[in-house]
Amino acid sequence: MDHRAVRSPLFCDVALAERVERAEVELIAASAEAARSRRGVAEGFTIPVAGGVASFIEADSPLNKVAGLGFAGSPSAAELDEVEHAFAARGAAVQAEIATLADPALGGLLADRGYRLVGFESVLGLALGDYEAGPAPDGVEVRPSGDGEFDAWLDVVAGAVLHPDVQGVPAHEDFPRDVLVSAMRDMAGAGVRRFAALRGATLAGGASMRTAGGVAQLTGAATTPEHRRHGVQTALLAARLADAAASGCDIAVVTTQPGSRSQQNVQRQGFDLLYTRAVLVKES
Incomplete structure (x- = not known):
């Protein structure tokens, strides 16, 4: 269905x-x-x-x-x-x-x-219910990413995040690569699951997810520039949603920049806008 x-x-x-x-x-x-x-x-x-x-x-x-x-x-x-x-x-x-x-x-x-x-x-959400993933895009395989390829996964995801698609409202901040990689390591230590997307034998992208209390947090996904527009993001999203449903989660959530390609992609997959977060800063 x-x-x-x-x-x-x-x-x-x-x-x-x-x-x-x-x-x-x-x-x-x-x-x-x-x-x-x-x-x-x-x-x-x-x-x-x-x-x-x-x-x-x-x-x-x-x-x-x-x-x-x-x-x-x-x-x-x-x-x-x-x-x-x-x-x-x-x-x-x-x-x-x-x-x-x-x-x-x-x-x-x-x-x-x-x-x-x-x-x-x-902040967007999808009620998982009886979620069933559609067919995977041709030529794209998604699987869990093990500890043996953690460094390669980090390299691909961090590199892709630093070269985003430009659409929608620009982010108000960016991060040095080493700090971004460090944060990804810490999130992995917090129980975030990692997924790898391959095109042929090439690691083309990666994604992550954390589940707790029936909520599946989609904590990031990235595709290397040379493999974009081939369904990698769609495949990574479908794999995580299927895993979340199988784990007993009833809702999946994701945070995006307003009007971004990421928001457009997840809305195409059935996500609804739940609410917005305002980002307020007080300088030291």
Whole structure:
């Protein structure tokens, strides 16, 4: 059965948004713990704050952020002081990612403390239900990626991420390759599953996913420039959705840049826009 043929759009209420944001909080916290274990140093921090988390891994890391606020009451001034001082002590700005379904008072609270809006993220979801993957694109094979090819997988995915398709709203930030690779290692330590896509004998792309509490987080996918427009992204998406459904997840979620090719691709596969995250930054 084509999962896109007969279905109603997925509606996101506050309860579903809170569930998705909790999964994000758990991923960030687990990645921070993996970073500390891997490096054996305590340069970073993880601070619980009003049901969310504030995390710092290393300078310029994509995992440096405050996530999940606004679903367990607003943070107190003392809690925000602690978070802001912790980032400032490391010479880093505070980046807070706030869901539009969070407590509406949160935006004003942060604005009053000097946070400014720098961008948005789209959060999309698909109810898995009786998901069945369609036929794989000709010439593309997707399989789990084992530890033996971890370095090759990292090289392909990091290289592809650094050469994105240009469509939609540009990202407000980019990351050095070594820091991006480091974050991918830490996310792997947090239980993220890896998938490899091959065209012939060539590793053409890779993707990752984390499952927790019935939520499958699609935590990234990339295709090398020379293998784009051959169905690699579609194949990677279908493989992860099938794996998520088989693992007992009832929903898959993905975060994209607004209006991007990635958003277009997942909407073609039946994903619905659930909500947007506003990205607010306070400089140190």
